[in-house]
Amino acid sequence: MYRLFGFRGYITTIGRVARRAETIELAVLGLLHEGPMHGYELRKRLNLMLGWGRVLSYGTLYPTLKKMLRGSLIEESLATSTPGTPVSKRPRITYQVTEAGTREFERLMSEVGPTAWEDDNFDIRFAFFSSTDMEIRLRVLEGRRTRLQERLDRIQRELSLTQAEADRYAGELQRHGVDRVEREVMWLSDLINAERNLGNTSSTPTPEQA
């Protein structure tokens, strides 16, 4: 999210809220990285990964796959497996990443910036962290932590203005929400420390760290 100043004084926030399809593309590339798969299986894995909440519909998955085919990020191979069967049968389509797809995956994974630490995007990136190096990992983890911290600050600031007559339940909900975010910040901090230690043990210890 960037803030733009329009021709008069007013402020507009311009989008790039990371379309769901983009997130899915990245996830597909990541999954296929581990080996060929067909659509149906992809969908199951995807639902398990991003699954908190709504499930991925076929109406989203298949068109995305087609689009990736057109962009030749992936290739399909019709499973003509069992020799006896006639070819006319509806084939199971197995997808695999192409060279270009691998490069695109690597490019996306090494992107550092807002798109990397927005809710859904972060999850996917994190899931495939093994495919990046520590430097990127640290930057993404820290970016996300900063983002959450900002969110907390904003909420706390806004809350101090309205709170006054807080309703019992509304207040409880707020508290629970803040709690959840704080907990995620802690989780991130632990991960960041773990990354740093990993770095330290395998290379010469660097005593001072920012």
Next chain:
Amino acid sequence: MYRLFGFRGYITTIGRVARRAETIELAVLGLLHEGPMHGYELRKRLNLMLGWGRVLSYGTLYPTLKKMLRGSLIEESLATSTPGTPVSKRPRITYQVTEAGTREFERLMSEVGPTAWEDDNFDIRFAFFSSTDMEIRLRVLEGRRTRLQERLDRIQRELSLTQAEADRYAGELQRHGVDRVEREVMWLSDLINAERNLGNTSSTPTPEQA
């Protein structure tokens, strides 16, 4: 979500994923219940309430308000406040609930069922819990808890099939996700107990509870 059996054996899930607009309608009714407000303020309050994640855009709020006006759930009154000012100025519109709106709010709040314990819907309903009675509150809290528990079970089941070669980061993400849901279940359990105690102290103690 209901499961329908089509003309052949296949299963279709039919929707009602609670449009965002519906959630907002409920929230607007709830907020106006506390007193008249204009759109801009409504938006701020709404963002603070549902705020985890995307913000509510004017492009969603104002049309929703218009729609509610048409349905006469709310009324507008142009603030002609300061006597000296000419009427031609762009007026600030203050909204308030109508009789019908109040009834609708009460109807929605006493709804018990899936729509009451889906993620976003639950939050809104919870925030306005003060406007319902304990019986409803308990049913909604328990409904939500059951839902989350089911989600946990499903995930655990699915995980046990795939887990085998769990990647370090993918695994960590799963663990964190499960943790979050488990924590919410605990939160709900505490609230349920609190409700029950509330009920017990104010009426004759009922020794056995299901």
Next chain:
DNA sequence: GTTAGCATGTAAGGAGTTACATGATTTT
């Protein structure tokens, strides 16, 4: 031999964001 689950699609339609547009008031 029927049910359930695996497997692949697509067209229509709706919901909601984005970007544009403008005016009033308060703060610096």
Next chain:
DNA sequence: AAAATCATGTAACTCCTTACATGCTAAC
């Protein structure tokens, strides 16, 4: 006065779900 923020809209476009459509395979 300029800048920020309060305040109210709307049209176009985009994305995604929904619902329909079909076929194969394993299990009961």
